[in-house]
Amino acid sequence: MDVAVLVSGGKDSALALYRALKRGHNVKYLVTIVPQRPDSWMFHYPNIQLTSLFAEASGIHLVKAETKGEKETELVDLENLLQTVDVDGVVSGAISSQYQKTRIDKICEKLDFTSITPLWQEDPLKLLNEVVALKFHAIITGVYAHGFDQKWLGRAINPKVVEDLKELNAKFQTSIVGEGGEYETLVLDTPFFKKKIQINKARIVWQGSSGYLLVEDARLCEKTDP
DSSP: EEEEEESSSSSHHHHHHHHHTTTTTTEEEEEEEESSSSOSSSOOOGGGGGHHHHHHHOOEEEEEEEOOOOHHHHHHHHHHHHHOOOOOOEEEEOSSHHHHHHHHHHHHHHOOOEEOOOTTTTOHHHHHHHHHHHHHEEEEEEEOOOOOGGGGOOBBEEEEHHHHHHHHHHOOOOOOOTTSEEEEEEOOOOOOTTEEEEEEEEEEEEEEHHHHHHHEEEEEEEETTO
């Protein structure tokens, strides 16, 4: 099936893309909506501009559009963008968010696309361990919940981080995969990348008890480079 995959540059959409490729779908496009405000209801915000490098590393054409990030209105922007792609299905990285899935399903139904959610209702811990097992290089770039501090920013998703996230889940009931907006990630390398993303310059933006790692300069490099 010819599909477009919604990507943010984070681990969930990257894993959904990986599974779509493994299942034999022809991924014609990556689709990104760029919110103009950090508190978008639907879309990833920190470092969303790096989806251009993500797409180039994947070797898949990227289509993107901006949105003001206003509730429901941003869905119209997504619908308008999806109207421009000639595919049969749309892949998203929804895991347990009914808010996200029902709205994407509705858009797909209206446009006569099949809505494909490869991660839907799977165990969050299993998914996080799969990211580690597949050797995704994903780092935490935003933290917005109790238990997180600046030291989390830039940490790679690895077995130690998984254990730490399990502890936060037990203590504060935060989502292990961060689907409730507790934390956000940036994928720098995956098995399907032809090149990897290298961060050359970044700084922490912190306000009160939350913040994010703002990547100011990044480039693609060969996987053999140190």
